[in-house]
Amino acid sequence: MNDTWKNIIFRRSALWGGLLAAAAIASASWTADAYMLNLLFTIGIYVIACVGMNILVGYCGIVSIGHAGLMAAGAYTSAYASTHYGLNFWLSALAGIAVSLIIGSLIAIPTIKAGGVYLSMITIAFGVVVHEALIRWDGVTGGPLGISGIPKPKLGGYAFDLQSMYLLVAAVAIGALVLAYNIRRSAWGRSMIATKENEIAAASLGIRKFKPQYVGFAVSAVLAGLAGTLYAHTNSFISPDTYHFQASVQLVLIVILGGSGRLLGPIIGAVILVFLPEVLEMEKLRMALYGTIMFAVLYFLPKGIMGTMNDWLEARFGLKLRSQEADRSGGKADHGLLFANDRKKGGFPAAALRLEGINKSFGGLQALKEVSVEIKAGTIHSLVGPNGAGKTTLLNVISGLYTPEQGAMELHGASLSGSLSSVSGLGIARTFQHSRLFKELTVLENVMTGMTVKARTGLGAAFLRTPGQRRREAELQEKAHRLLDLIGYDGNRHMSASQLPYGHQRMVEIARALATEPSVLLLDEPAAGMTAAEIKQLEELLQRLVGYGLTIVLIEHHMDFVQRVSDTVTVLDFGKVIGTGNPAQLLSDPRVIQAYLGKEEVAADAER
């Protein structure tokens, strides 16, 4: 059975499975008794909140242990608005969501930059403060007694009961799942995962950490607020007890138990965590049990239930739980069209890059001393020199990762400066000495991530996956396929980048850098770890790229390779330029040989 058939069968069964599940969810509202219905309703609430949590933890890599506080914000706002001002459910729910979003933003905006454990700590503190405020601010929150008599929603003449609330919550939960699915398959989702996995690599593609991570936080805040309001208006009574620290922990636990970053993870996690206490009927040590489950999941099932199952299915049947597109692009198009035409030779001043007197030091170590280089447009310019000569530092200065202490840089005649991400926008792309692919993304998605800045669509379109958005995504995929064709990658494009052999990782990283449509490409030891055949392939690729008008700056230790591909070579030693010229001439220069191998007298001295 070939892959296409497998695919079609898989898609069919996924569709029918989904329809069946929806039918089962709906029919449960008539067959289940009130007790069961209540449990199912609770699962629905958890799914809504945890889908947002999953976007935050799984995609953005932010662990928030304060989302119960945001649920409380939604629930209390909505409850207060409807009991004090008689606002109808739909409006008060909107108010609840808005308040949750605003408070969420107040926490997230200042702390995303600090990230990691800092952000987690702030969210914990937030949850604790909210719980405290709910108890003490009794004029509004009703204190420890909470708010009761919250009206059920009405639509026209119809008043919702538990059964119809359950259906409403189920529908909202499915909507939330669709939203998460859409986000994951948009440039927004890819940038979230990219910034989570490798902030520097993401920045080198022009993706700044803040925007996607804030969007993730905001979505999770909205869903938490929504879940809070739905709960408040169904239960008709809320009190601070529902929103303590442990409740926030439970939300995270559901996500990692189900499998963080897995679409259906929250459902599995919520089902288990809602039914477990009912089955065990334990009063004491319940939190200890949750803590132990959390610990056990981290220890034995780091990918959660869905993640582990997915891996197992993949190994067993070679299937992916993600749907697949056609594996290859159609015809062999002219790859030159992938790059902007005005960047062909001659459209620019002769020098693509000009560095003038660059100095950079780390503490007492001066890594670059008065480095001046001119790199001609449309050529391959190699930087060589012994280890520690400052080659990578120079590349980091050009690409904006480091700021030089002194010196001026020009790109195509205009002054060049700025951070890694802003330099990327000016048309300089780079790869890294050690592969920095986004391992959770597929090969194809890695390349598509390179196009993010130029192709990021509006949030609304991405969330709803409008026809325009689908078309746009198809175009990006097509372009990514063509870039992969260009670099000569013929493996599976839908497998995750973590499974790639090293040589292929390097090539895919080049394709990803090319996806930013650069005019200058900086390559840091691309041939390291490649086989002879792969180096040959790389050589042809570089020649072709220069043919399309790109300028390439190359750091490399394979001297014969350097000699074959380079138009110009600059030799660095101890942070100084000791020569620039054509490769054959320069690499036989005694000064250069000396830099690599040491002086003869010195060597003789050492022997004595």
Add this chain to the structure above:
Amino acid sequence: MSLILQLIISGLAVGCLYAVIALGYSLTYVVNGTLNMSQGQLVMVGGVLLFGFSEHAGLPFPLAFAASILLVALLNLVIERLAIRKFDKGANSIEWVLSTIAVGIIIQDVALYFNGPDEGVVPSPAGSGMLRIMDAGIYWKEFIFFPIVGVLLALLILFYQKSHWGLWLRATADNRTAVEMMGISSGRVVAVAYVLSGLLAGIGGALMSTNYAVSVDVGLPLGLKAISVAILAGVNNPKGIVGTGLLLGVAEVFIGQYISTAFREMFVYGIVILVLYWKPMGLFNVRKTVVKV
């Protein structure tokens, strides 16, 4: 005037506790970039154990004190082994945050199971007498915090400067790979850091229970407060942490007295958020990290 002096001194006493607990975070964070999010619960365990040993089991105070802090240090060694070592995978890893939070939840619930929700104060060996300084009355049991914490810090500095473990700790903080290459197991150095951090938590908890009521749920808020101190100061700056801890203790007492006790916490965390925004690495952070690619 005497009220202000009194407020300052009780603020400083609280601040001493914050400083001791926050140093516990710093000790491990500089060594391998992880910290125990259940540090607050460890402090609680220290206090509850001292109460149990001296009030229920009737052990003499010094013995009870030593036993409780040693048990907490041991507990932190176990935590390092189970919840840190496997999950210590660099700066981006969130697993150790989750695993130590899980540990904190377990500790708190188990403590609740054995100890119950009651709170208790251990009678301080310093007695309940008053010390009079310029009209201000200060309890001896509160005042005793200062010499104890002072001696503790001096011992800690001595340990860092003079012992080979101290040297290895400093070396591991600087460059873990180089330490490994010198034939020292950095895993063991990390374990020692965690034991030290546990000792500090235990001492903090035991000290606390001689002056303040300790129940099983004081751990989490206390841990959060202490981590705020560490963040405000910059996690890798011990001197800054001591200063910030004292300052925060005093500030809290004044806010509680003159503004509002209810909003005290909000105020503190509000400041932390602002500082994180303005200086994500803390106010007094000394070291700059160079990104290597």
